[in-house]
Amino acid sequence: MEPFPPPTEQDEEEAEDWLRPQPAGGAGPSGPSKPALARSAAHRVIVHMDLDCFYAQVEMIWNPELRDKPLGVQQKNLVVTSNYEARKLGVQKLMFVKDAKEKCPQLVLVNGEDLTAYREMSYKVTELLGEFCPLVERLGLDENFVDVTEMVEERLKQLQQSACSRVCVSGHVYNNQAINLDDTRHVRLILGSQIAEELREAVYTRLGLTGCAGVAANKLLSKLVSGTFKPNQQTVLLPESRPDLIRSLDRIQKVPGIGAKTARRLEALGIRNVCDVRAFPSAALEAELGAALAQRIQKLSCGEDESPVTPWGPPQSFSDEDSFKKCSSEVEVKEKIEELLHNLLDRIHKDGRQPHTVRLTIRQFSSTDKWFNRESRQCPIPPHLIQKFGKESSDILSPLVDILLKLFRKMIDVHLPFHLTLLSVCFSNLKDLPCGKKGSIGFYLKQMSPPAGSGKRAREVEDVSQEEGN
DNA sequence: TGGGGTTAT
DNA sequence: ATAACCC
Numbered sequence: 082m083e084p085f086p087p088p089t090e091q092d093e094e095e096a097e098d099w100l101r102p103q104p105a106g107g108a109g110p111s112g113p114s115k116p117a118l119a120r121s122a123a124h125r126v127i128v129h130m131d132l133d134c135f136y137a138q139v140e141m142i143w144n145p146e147l148r149d150k151p152l153g154v155q156q157k158n159l160v161v162t163s164n165y166e167a168r169k170l171g172v173q174k175l176m177f178v179k180d181a182k183e184k185c186p187q188l189v190l191v192n193g194e195d196l197t198a199y200r201e202m203s204y205k206v207t208e209l210l211g212e213f214c215p216l217v218e219r220l221g222l223d224e225n226f227v228d229v230t231e232m233v234e235e236r237l238k239q240l241q242q243s244a245c246s247r248v249c250v251s252g253h254v255y256n257n258q259a260i261n262l263d264d265t266r267h268v269r270l271i272l273g274s275q276i277a278e279e280l281r282e283a284v285y286t287r288l289g290l291t292g293c294a295g296v297a298a299n300k301l302l303s304k305l306v307s308g309t310f311k312p313n314q315q316t317v318l319l320p321e322s323r324p325d326l327i328r329s330l331d332r333i334q335k336v337p338g339i340g341a342k343t344a345r346r347l348e349a350l351g352i353r354n355v356c357d358v359r360a361f362p363s364a365a366l367e368a369e370l371g372a373a374l375a376q377r378i379q380k381l382s383c384g385e386d387e388s389p390v391t392p393w394g395p396p397q398s399f400s401d402e403d404s405f406k407k408c409s410s411e412v413e414v415k416e417k418i419e420e421l422l423h424n425l426l427d428r429i430h431k432d433g434r435q436p437h438t439v440r441l442t443i444r445q446f447s448s449t450d451k452w453f454n455r456e457s458r459q460c461p462i463p464p465h466l467i468q469k470f471g472k473e474s475s476d477i478l479s480p481l482v483d484i485l486l487k488l489f490r491k492m493i494d495v496h497l498p499f500h501l502t503l504l505s506v507c508f509s510n511l512k513d514l515p516c517g518k519k520g521s522i523g524f525y526l527k528q529m530s531p532p533a534g535s536g537k538r539a540r541e542v543e544d545v546s547q548e549e550g551n
Numbered sequence: 552t553g554g555g556g557t558t559a560t
Numbered sequence: 561a562t563a564a565c566c567c
Contacts, residue, residue, distance in 0.1 A: 156553040175552060196554065221556070221567030340565050393557085402554060457561065505554090
C-alpha cells in the first residue's frame with residue numbers, strides 16, 4: 082500500500098515513526114520517492130496550529146455585526162470562549178456567566194451548545210491543511226498537528242541546488258535565539274516556519290480564521306511553543322532553546338499528557354515542576370505510577386516525544402449530550418433521548434457510515450464528588466437496525482429508543498427515586514457500507530456557507546436566568 | 552464548570 | 561466499562 086524504501090544499514094537506527102505506514106487517511110509520501118534523502122532526516126519538523134478563540138471566531142463569521150463587540154460563547158452557565166474584545170475586558174475562558182456579566186455588562190452572548198457549525202468549520206480546517214501535506218492530526222476542534230518533514234526536505238534540496246542561501250524565518254524565534262545557517266537543523270526549522278506561515282495564510286484567506294502556530298522537532302515542543310505569542314502569531318523553537326522552553330513549565334500539569342490525576346499523584350511525591358520530575362529517581366517513580374506512565378512522563382519532562390502525527394480521517398464516534406439541573410422520571414429520560422437521537426441520526430446519515438455499537442451515559446446527582454460520577458452501558462446494534470441507517474426511514478428511531486431505555490434500566494432502578502444531571506448517547510464502531518465504491522477517501526466535506534444576509538441566527542441569548550428541567 | 556473527542560487498561 | 565487524557 083505504501084512505497085516503502087528497501088532497508089539499508091543506516092535504516093536500523095534511524096527508522097523513525099513517521100516513516101512507517103500510517104493507518105488511515107491515505108497518508109503517504111507523495112511524489113517521486115527519494116529514499117536516501119528521506120532517511121537522512123534525523124529531525125522531524127512539526128507544526129502545531131491552534132485557532133484563536135475558535136467558537137467565537139466562527140460566530141463572528143456567521144454574524145459579522147458581532148465583530149467589534151465583546152462576545153462570549155455560552156454553554157449552560159459557562160462562558161466557554163470569548164473573543165479578544167471580551168478578553169481585554171476581563172472575560173476569560175470557562176468563566177461563569179454571572180461573573181462575566183459582572184466584569185463586562187456589555188458582553189454579548191451567543192449560545193454554543195450545538196457544536197454543529199464549529200465541527201463543520203473544524204473539519205474544513207483539517208481538510209485544508211491536508212491539501213498541503215497528508216500528515217494532519219486533529220486535537221479537539223481547534224488544534225491540528227502537521228508533520229511537514231517531507232515538504233521541508235524538498236525545499237531544502239531546492240535550496241541547496243539554487244546556490245543562493247537566503248532563507249528568512251517567518252514569525253518569532255523562541256527566546257529570540259540567533260539563527261545559525263550552517264546548522265541544517267536550524268535551516269529545516271526555518272523552512273518549517275515558512276510553511277507554517279503559508280498554512281496560516283491559507284486558513285485565513287480561504288476560511289477567514291486566524292490562529293497561532295508553533296514549529297519544532299516534535300509534537301510536544303511544537304504545541305508548547307505555539308502559545309508563546311498569542312493572537313494570530315507564530316513561533317519556532319530552535320534546539321538550543323529547548324531547555325528554556327521546558328523549564329518555563331512551572332507546573333507539571335502544563336505538560337500535555339499529564340492531567341489532573343497524575344499531577345496530584347506527582348505532587349504527593351513532592352514533584353511540582355519538570356525539574357523535580359527529572360531529579361526524581363526513575364525506579365521510585367516507576368514503583369509509584371507503573372513503568373509505562375513513569376517513563377512517558379520522564380521523557381515528556383525532557384521535551385522528548387516520539388509519537389507520530391497520526392491522521393484519523395473521519396470521526397470514530399458520534400455523540401451528543403445534554404446536561405441539566407434535574408431529570409427524575411422515565412418519561413423525561415425518554416424525551417431527552419429522543420432529542421439526542423434526532424441530532425445524531427442526522428449526523429450519521431450525512432456521514433454515510435453505519436455504527437455497530439450504541440452507548441448510553443448518565444451522570445447522577447451527588448453533592449460530594451460534584452462531577453465525574455458518570456456511568457455507561459453499551460451494546461451491539463441489531464443487524465436489521467444497522468441496515469436502516471442509510472435510509473431516511475424514521476422507524477429506526479423508536480427501536481433505538483427502546484434499546485437505550487433498556488440500557489438505562491441496567492443502571493437505574495426506575496422504581497426508586499433518581500436524579501440525573503446528564504444524558505449522553507454515543508454511536509461508535511463505525512463501518513463503511515458493504516457496497517464499497519463511493520465511500521473511499523477525500524475525507525469529509527459538507528456544503529454549508531454563512532447565511533449572508535438572511536438575518537442573524539436567532540441564537541443570541543438575552544436572558545440568562547432561565548433554568549432547565551424542573 | 553460544557554459538549555464533545557481519543558487511547559489505554 | 562471505566563479511567564485517563566485532550567480541547
